[in-house]
Amino acid sequence: MSSIFGGSGSSSTDAAPPKDLNARKEAVMASVRNELALANAQELINKTNDKCFAKCVTKPSTSLSSSEETCLSRCFDRYMEAFNIISHTYAARLTKERLEGQV
DSSP: OOTTTBBBBOOTTTTTHHHHHHHHHHHHHHHHHHHHHHHHHHHHHHHHHHHHHHHHOSSSSSSSSSSHHHHHHHHHHHHHHHHHHHHHHHHHHHHHHHHHHHH
């Protein structure tokens, strides 16, 4: 009998082996994790740009002065340093909690 998707009825030979299914599941999960990491990085950069621009560029014009460029560079560097410290600390905490949970 045909299914609504155009194939024949399912049988035991149509089902994917569990290993193949698990591999596809892991691949999809890895892809989603990568997409989330990219979205988080983009959000961090956008927020950093907004906050640093508001702080450093008090009188917007057609170009940046050297002091505005310096301020923007330092502001962005500070945000990235803080982000790196927080993310490393968070990752270490997660690892520690996972190891403690396995004991």
